[in-house]
Amino acid sequence: MSVREEFDEWAAEGRDRGMEERHWHTAKHALARMAIEEGDTVLDMGCGSGYAARAMREAGGAGQAYGLDGSPAMVRNASAYTDDANTGFLVGDFEHLPFESDSVDHVFSMEAFYYASDPMAALEEVRRILRPGGTFYCAVDFHADNPHTAEWTEYVDIEMTRWSRKEYRERFREAGFYVVEQDTIPDREVEIPPADEFPTEDWETREAMVEHFREHGTLLTVGVAP
Numbered sequence: 001m002s003v004r005e006e007f008d009e010w011a012a013e014g015r016d017r018g019m020e021e022r023h024w025h026t027a028k029h030a031l032a033r034m035a036i037e038e039g040d041t042v043l044d045m046g047c048g049s050g051y052a053a054r055a056m057r058e059a060g061g062a063g064q065a066y067g068l069d070g071s072p073a074m075v076r077n078a079s080a081y082t083d084d085a086n087t088g089f090l091v092g093d094f095e096h097l098p099f100e101s102d103s104v105d106h107v108f109s110m111e112a113f114y115y116a117s118d119p120m121a122a123l124e125e126v127r128r129i130l131r132p133g134g135t136f137y138c139a140v141d142f143h144a145d146n147p148h149t150a151e152w153t154e155y156v157d158i159e160m161t162r163w164s165r166k167e168y169r170e171r172f173r174e175a176g177f178y179v180v181e182q183d184t185i186p187d188r189e190v191e192i193p194p195a196d197e198f199p200t201e202d203w204e205t206r207e208a209m210v211e212h213f214r215e216h217g218t219l220l221t222v223g224v225a226p
């Protein structure tokens with residue numbers, strides 16, 4: 001299945017808002033760390049409902065925010081959730097970002113990067129469009145150091161890249177970034193039931209659920225363009 005087919009279905013079922021609710025638990029902490037300055041141009045890569053682009057404009061003070069997604073239905077939904085003239089959503093592909101070189105101050109991406117069919121090409125594209133000193137805040141829950149994500153590939157019919165923390169750092173450097181931060185942001189908001197309610201539909205044991213959300217949470221890798 002293509003990214004477009006898979007995520008058009010998700011958008012039609014309203015799952016864009018569900019992802020926003022869940023991902024906001026950790027995405028808001030990553031977004032709060034970004035040094036966005038008034039008037040900056042920012043991009044949310046794989047924007048889904050577009051919450052991060054809206055937040056970078058409203059709370060971050062960006063002058064122009066874009067959200068890019070390969071699913072036209074996601075882009076339609078995201079556009080409908082704002083009437084801000086300086087927040088725009090467009091259909092596009094991570095490997096061919098429709099932006100001039102050296103034209104964007106900061107790029108953010110949450111739970112999307114690993115769907116790139118060619119992740120190195122996607123990283124090089126981000127590097128190309130960033131101005132010198134621009135940053136790429138790449139947040140993922142799905143990575144090789146979190147064993148609880150190994151089976152996710154069974155639920156999504158798209159090729160997914162499962163790099164380790166170390167591989168994220170190495171690949172960022174190969175694409176020309178300086179890696180200035182790598183951190184784990186725990187999800188402290190998801191409700192974890194008491195031990196006697198396990199197994200649940202999604203979790204065999206309480207320990208596994210705690211480890212996944214409270215310990216692994218979201219892996220954030222931050223690259224700076226030279």
Ligand SMILES: C[S@@+](CC[C@H](N)C(=O)[O-])C[C@H]1O[C@@H](n2cnc3c(N)ncnc32)[C@H](O)[C@@H]1O
Nearest residue numbers: 007019023046048069070071093094110112115
């Ligand atoms: C799991 S969703 C996350 C959405 C949003 N960032 C969030 O945190 O809720 C991944 C999004 O990335 C988009 N996407 C995945 N691969 C893509 C690609 N190669 N090019 C453009 N968009 C892509 C999908 O269409 C989907 O909307």
